[in-house]
Amino acid sequence: MASDKIQTFTDGNFEETVIKAGAPVLVDFWAEWCGPCRQLAPTVEALATDYDGRLAVGKLNVDDNPGVAARFSIRGIPTLLLFKGGQVVEQVVGLADGAQLKQMIDKHL
Amino acid sequence: MEEIIIIGSGPAGLTAALYAARANLRPLVIEGVDAGGQLMLTTMVENWPGYRDGIMGPALMAELRAQAARFGARIVTGHVKRVNLAVDPYVVESGAQTYQARALVVSTGASARLIGLPSERTLMGHGVSTCATCDGYFFKKKPIVVVGGGDSAMEEALFLTKFASTVTVVHRRDKLRASKIMQDKAMANPKIAFELDSVVEEIKEVGKSEVTAIVLRNTKTGVTKELPVEGVFVAIGHTPNTELFKGQIDMDKNGYIVTSQGSRTSRPGVFACGDVQDPIYRQAVTAAGSGCMAAIDAERYLEGLPTPAAEASSAAEAG
Numbered sequence: 210m211a212s213d214k215i216q217t218f219t220d221g222n223f224e225e226t227v228i229k230a231g232a233p234v235l236v237d238f239w240a241e242w243c244g245p246c247r248q249l250a251p252t253v254e255a256l257a258t259d260y261d262g263r264l265a266v267g268k269l270n271v272d273d274n275p276g277v278a279a280r281f282s283i284r285g286i287p288t289l290l291l292f293k294g295g296q297v298v299e300q301v302v303g304l305a306d307g308a309q310l311k312q313m314i315d316k317h318l
Numbered sequence: 319m320e321e322i323i324i325i326g327s328g329p330a331g332l333t334a335a336l337y338a339a340r341a342n343l344r345p346l347v348i349e350g351v352d353a354g355g356q357l358m359l360t361t362m363v364e365n366w367p368g369y370r371d372g373i374m375g376p377a378l379m380a381e382l383r384a385q386a387a388r389f390g391a392r393i394v395t396g397h398v399k400r401v402n403l404a405v406d407p408y409v410v411e412s413g414a415q416t417y418q419a420r421a422l423v424v425s426t427g428a429s430a431r432l433i434g435l436p437s438e439r440t441l442m443g444h445g446v447s448t449c450a451t452c453d454g455y456f457f458k459k460k461p462i463v464v465v466g467g468g469d470s471a472m473e474e475a476l477f478l479t480k481f482a483s484t485v486t487v488v489h490r491r492d493k494l495r496a497s498k499i500m501q502d503k504a505m506a507n508p509k510i511a512f513e514l515d516s517v518v519e520e521i522k523e524v525g526k527s528e529v530t531a532i533v534l535r536n537t538k539t540g541v542t543k544e545l546p547v548e549g550v551f552v553a554i555g556h557t558p559n560t561e562l563f564k565g566q567i568d569m570d571k572n573g574y575i576v577t578s579q580g581s582r583t584s585r586p587g588v589f590a591c592g593d594v595q596d597p598i599y600r601q602a603v604t605a606a607g608s609g610c611m612a613a614i615d616a617e618r619y620l621e622g623l624p625t626p627a628a629e630a631s632s633a634a635e636a637g
Contacts, residue, residue, distance in 0.1 A: 243452045244358035244376045248351075251395055271455070278456075282528060284549070285443035285453040302443025304351045306397040308413050 214257035216267030220276035226267070228295040233317050234265040238281075238288045240272050245304055246287040252307045253289070256314070263318055293317050320346045322616050323410050323419040324391075325398050326559075328355025329602045330592025331425035332382040332391075333609030334616075338423075339389035341617045346419070347386070347393040348412050354379035355427050356556075356593070357602055359449045361477070366602055378602075398426075403566040403585050421587045421616040424563065424575060425609060428556035428593040428600070433465060437521040438552070445529025446521060446550045450474035453549075454481045462549035463488050463532060465518055471553035472500035478551065479509040486511045486545065488518060490537055513545070521550055558594045572597060580627035581612040589615050 218227060218236055227234045237253045239246035257266035271278040271286060281290060281297065291299035291314065299313050322338055324331050327349035338345035357363065360375035369378075387393060396412035407418040430448035432438055438446050447453040450464075454477060462482045464475040467489030475485045487494075487504065492515050494501050504510050513534055519542060520533040529550055535542045558574045560567075568576045568584035574597045581589040591608035593600050615625040624632070 240455065242361075242455075244354070244360070245352075245449065245452055247376060248353045248358055255395075282444060284445050284456045284528070285447050285449075287452075288443055300443075306351045306413070307395075 214261050214266065215254060216265060218267045218269040218274070218277070220274040223269070223274075223277045226265070227292050230265060230292070230295075232263065232265055233291060233293045233298075233314070234267070235260075235314065236290045236292065237266070237268045238271050238278060238283050238286050238290070239268055240270060240286060243286050249287045249289075249304055252305070252310065255307055256310060259311070260314065260318075264314060291317060319407060320344075320417055320419040321620060322346070322421045322423065323348065323408075323417055324423040324425060325401075325410065325562075326350055326355070326425035326427055326592070326594070327353050327383065327393065328379075328425060328427045328592055328605060329357065329382065330427070330594075330605040330609035330612070331355075331423065332379070332386045333606040334423045334425060334589075334591055334613040335386035335391035335393070335609075336382070336389060337610050337613030338616065339386055339391040341613065342390075343617060343620070345391050345423075345613075346417065347391055348396050348398055348410065348417075349393055350426065351397045352427070352429070353395070354383070359451055361451050363602065382606075398562060401562055401566065403563070403588060408587070421619055422589070423581075423609075423612045423616055424567075424583070424588065424590040424594055425592045425605075425612070426559040426562070426594050427605075428558045430552065431555045431557050432552055433518055433554065435518070435521060437524050438550070440524050441521055441527070441529055441550075444527050445548055446552065448552050450477050450551050450553075453551075454478045457482050457549040459483045460548040461486070461546065462551060463513075463518075463545065463547050464551045464553055465489075466553035466555070467491060467494040467496060468553070468555065469496045469500050470555075472496045472504045474551055474553045475504055475510050476507060479507055482509070482549070484511060485509055486513055486547070488513045488516050488532075488534060490517045491515065492538075518550070556593065556600070558597075560594060570597070579631065580615045580625040581608060582615060582625055582628070587616075587619050589619075 357375035364372040402409040589612040591612035592605035
C-alpha cells in the first residue's frame with residue numbers, strides 16, 4: 210500500500226513538519242464528507258510513493274484542524290498546496306490528474 | 319488489444335462495465351479524474367430504487383464499482399487525453415498509456431457549467447464553488463449566494479442553510495425552473511431569499527483572493543447593485559464532457575452525443591450512455607439504464623450483429 214508514505218498534518222504539527230521542513234511538502238486539505246477528496250486520494254497516495262524521499266506528502270483534515278485551513282484561506286476542498294521553504298509555491302483547487310500534478314511538482318524539486 | 323473500453327465511471331459507465339463483464343468481455347474502464355461522476359458530489363440519494371432510506375452518493379458509487387469489479391471489469395485510474403476513431407481498432411490515449419479497442423463505450427458524463435466571468439475562475443476555491451456538499455462547511459454563519467433556478471440550485475440552497483447565515487438565490491428569469499416541491503421547500507425556508515430577473519455581472523474581490531461581494535444586474539431594469547457575500551455557489555446546469563470527441567462523433571448543438579437505435583453513435587462500434595448523451599432526464603437511474611443498453615449493444619456489435627433496437631425496427635418495417 211502506498212498510504213504508509215502519507216503523513217498526517219495537524220494544527221499541532223504543521224509548523225514543524227511543513228513550514229520548517231527542508232524539502233518541499235505537498236499538503237492535501239480534505240474532509241471525510243467530501244466526495245471529490247476521496248476521488249483525489251489515490252492520486253495523492255501515488256505521488257507519495259513516486260516522490261518518496263524527495264517530497265513529503267501528507268493530508269490535513271480540515272474538520273479536525275480548522276486553524277491551518279483558516280490560515281491559508283481554504284474555502285474549498287480538495288485543495289493541494291505545495292510548500293517550499295515555508296511558502297506556498299503552488300496551489301490546485303479541485304480534482305487534478307497525476308500527470309498534471311507531477312509537472313507542477315517537478316518545477317520545484 | 320481490448321475488446322471494449324469504457325471511458326468514464328459514473329452510474330452509466332459502471333453499469334456498462336457490469337454488463338460487459340458479465341458477458342465475459344473483460345471491459346477496461348478508464349475512470350477519469352472525476353471518478354464516480356456527479357454522485358460523488360452529492361450526499362443522500364433518495365431516488366435510487368431499492369434503497370428505501372436513501373444511500374450516500376459516494377457509497378452508492380463504491381458499491382457499483384465493486385460490483386463491476388467482482389465480475390471482472392478492470393478499472394484503471396487515468397484521464398483520457400485523446401481518442402482516434404478514424405482507425406480500426408480505435409485508439410485511446412490516457413496519460414502515458416495508449417490502448418486499442420474494438421468497441422468503445424463513452425460515458426464521460428457532464429460537468430458543472432460556469433457563469434463565464436474571469437473573476438469566477440480566479441476565485442474558484444476562494445469563495446466560488448460548484449459543490450455545495452464539498453465547500454458549504456467553509457461558510458459557517460456567512461452570507462452566500464446560489465446562482466441558478468433549477469432543482470439542483472434549490473437543493474444546494476437548502477443544503478447550504480445548514481451553514482450559511484443567509485442564502486440568496488440569484489436567477490436570471492422571473493420564475494424559477496425548479497419543480498414545485500423544491501420551490502416550495504426553498505421558499506418556506508426563512509434563511510433563503512431570492513433575487514429574480516438578475517444576473518451576476520462581477521464577483522469581487524480578485525485582488526484580495528476572496529469573495530467580498532457580487533454585482534447583480536436586473537435584466538428588466540438594467541439597474542445594478544452590489545450584494546455583500548462571502549461565497550458564490552454556481553448551480554446553472556451542466557455541459558456534456560464531449561471535447562474529446564469533437565469532429566469524430568455527431569453531436570447536437572449543445573455538444574451532447576447523438577444516439578440512435580439504442581446507444582449507437584454516428585461511429586460504428588462506439589456507443590454512448592449517461593449524461594453525455596442525455597440532455598433531458600439526467601438521472602442516476604436513467605444513466606445506469608442507458609449503460610446497460612450500451613453494453614448490450616456493444617456486445618452485439620462485437621458479435622457482428624445489429625443492435626437489438628435496430629433489429630426490432632427493421633423487423634417492424636419488414637412486417
